[in-house]
Amino acid sequence: MKKTKISPRQLMILTSGFSFGTVILFLPSSITKLAGPDAWLSILLGTAIGLLFIWIFAKLGELNPDKTFVEIIQLYLGKLAGGFVAVFLILSVLVVADQSVWYMSDFVHTAFAYTLPTLPLNVFFIAVLVFALLCGVETMYRTTEMIFYFGFSFLIILTLMLIPKMEPENLLPIMENGVTPVLKGSIPFLFNCAWPLVFLNMVYPVCFENVKEAKRALFKGYLLGALCNLIIVAVCVLVMGSSLIANLRFPMFITSEEVDLLVIFSRIEAMTFFIWVCVSFISVFSYAYAGVYGLAKLLKMKDYKILVLPMGLLLAVYSLNIYTNTSYQIKWDSTVWPLLSFTLGFILPILLLILSYIRKIMGKNSS
């Protein structure tokens, strides 16, 4: 396979986009549900805990600088068991990618009265995804770099425009019920923003010449993504109040509807929508790429691109009934997804890291 090259800067932007991409739409509500007005503290705490996992992911990559995650799994767990785990990983990743497509169409149907049925919308979205996958990971990451300017500057502009609507009392009282809600609130951050970053090990560190720089970029990107999450959650809570945010389905979207500044700056939710679709595309792409590329590596194929079109067709069909309805989605996301994320982003990397150290020690002893 041709060696693709990504600059550390691109990885940084990708990591941040990946960690706040899809989830910015509903992360504030899932955190505030648990932590109340202390949601921003939860994010700070979650970021600090998450750094440990980023370190694990980076270390895992550093120990095997020329292997992707799927290859590392097979290396340490053996061909058969490793193969099973890899298949599990690939399937989960593709399911997660498909869920994002479902979110998108669900959001569009909920927020705007679209007459278009779900399937064409999904096919449309997946067509762009397939196109991006065919263009390759380098192209996509360059695009990510460009999107980043829009996304980040928009976030700042949105925050600035919402300042008149902010009420600091909404953050008070701080830690009314002790530390427990804050701790609880950091869990959704971890399983939405920190643990999924393990899938970036599909590109890190294989695509880099300088692993050290890439590692630094990984951390920077994670912190940047956490900062974005912090800003979003804080703005949502400041503007709308935690009890309202906790019960909204798309808090970020509803909050941006509040912008009403100097007559012309009002109703900018279309911009929010635009940015959200673009940024969430970063994470959808990363999931889908991890899935397809991992599958190609597992099957020892020369090029993953031949798998893209069939996978796109499967995703398009599956995206229709991946969740039967919204309540099912909420239930799945709050019960199954944390465990799945925990397994793939917590247990698996730690297991692999321990195995790698054992192997190292054994290798030293035998020699």
Added chain:
Amino acid sequence: MSYIGSIFRRLLFFEEPKKQEQFTLKSPGQAQQGSENQSNNQPGKQSNNQSGNRPDGSLGLTNAKAVTKPNKMPAEAKPISISKPQKEQKQSPKVSKQPDEISDDINVNLEYMKNRFSIPLNCDIILREFSINYKNKLIPAFIMFFDGMTDRAIINGFILKPLMVNSIMDVKESEYNLQDFILKQLLPHNQITLESTYSKAIDKINFGSCALFADGLCVSFTADVKGWEHRGVEKPNNEIVIRGPQEGFNELLRTNTAQIRKRVKDENLIVDDIAVGKVSKTPCSMLYIKNVANESLVGEVRRRLESLNVDYMLDSGILEQLIEDSTIYPSPQMISTERPDYVSEMLVLGKVVIIVSGSPNVLVVPVTAYELMHSAEDIYVRYPYANLLRAVRYFALFLALLLPGIYIAIVNYHHEMIPTDLLIAIEAAREKVPFPSIIELLLMEISFELIREAGVRVPGPIGPTLGIIGALILGQASVAANIVSPILIIIVAVAGIGSFALPNYSLAYSIRILRFGFIILGSIAGFLGITLGLFMIGVWSTSVKSFGVPFVAPYGPRTSTKSKNTFFRAPEWKLEFRPDYLDTKKKTRQDKYSMGWKPGNGNNRG
């Protein structure tokens, strides 16, 4: 169909086009060596090595070189196999020597040339037979040239007259043989070259030279006597600026190169002639500044030009389509301009310029997306004005590309996005319109495109009529007849004006195509469609390369921001660096503080 299939395959499976790989692997030196074998088929290539033989020379810029390099001549006398003439050679029985070599028997030459030029049939070729007096012998000779392409006064006064009249004069140094006698004593013309093969001599005649054959000599003298009618240096028709030079390119290659050279005034400016077209052998000049331009870029341009296997190359528009990277990507991948000052500016940055003889449009490669939004005027007007103009242009781009699509999305799906009063105004205007808004919009867009196309084709005298039809009948009457709403007319008009404000005409074409795409996307899927469309264009743009340079270079991939002339431009004295994606040999183009008079700038610090 197979072409579409290959594009599809390339899109689907991304079979890397082989040429790109070669570009990255091959160093320019190798590229040149590799093409040396092929160069026998392209006499123009050899004219690179031997500068006296340049196929074009209407202004006589290369006159000195013709005389100073006679020692190269024997090397050229090697047998050169040229595929086309060989076939015809078999038909003429008299040839005794190598197929393409000029014979020393004048009758053989005469017969051959008559045969090649189909003399009795071809009416504009002139064959003049006469004799030269050499050591009291009359040596039969003839000249050939095309009437109308050559300057008769030069042929009469500087070729025929000395040969026929002055040869009678007694020459004291008579150790000259006939060839040297003609070359050194008789012909006072400034560009004489010796050709030892028919094919080369014929190429010269085809491009406005006069060829002289004499008995006993197995060479032909060709004198560059081009003298066809041409357009003078006029104002550029399609790229008008308010500030800056008002000269444009014309159809003559050497005038164009001279226009650039007189601006750049640098001996390192290389004008490299490459003949393109197996039959027409159109001279194309590749210009670059030797100690600035990246060698691999120059090598790649040369490789692409030399690899072309077309018969005729008539215009730079054809050349552009043959050497561009992506065929279906809408936006142009090189600048095509008729302004010498703009081309000089690009050369100074380290780009490569291609001029095709006979075309007033000059190609500049490589180009990035934001440079298509620059106008030649931007560097002449003051810093604040230039940036205002740029901002206006980006706004125009936005309007031209997205306004109709956004309108249709809002009207169909996103009523809540616009103020209620405006929504009521739009809906009230649409009340009596019988069509759905998408039909209405497409109707107006298509009629606008019709007016636009008709406006180009319409003969001058009835031009104003078109305005009346467009404005009155289409605009007024269709509103009065309740076929379209007045607001829609405003939308279409603003989008149209937006596309006229773009500085690059090819870019405006691509925007027109994409606009229809966004109208359809907006009508199908509202803002989601527009977002996905934009996203797809973003991905597509980042995947496209222009001569090895990523199309959206300084931003995706992000490289250094030292070059400050991208989206907006910095003040002139801050433009110290050349664009780094060009990877030029000299990174800077002026010292750090170029304004020596300003005390604060510290002249000695730079």
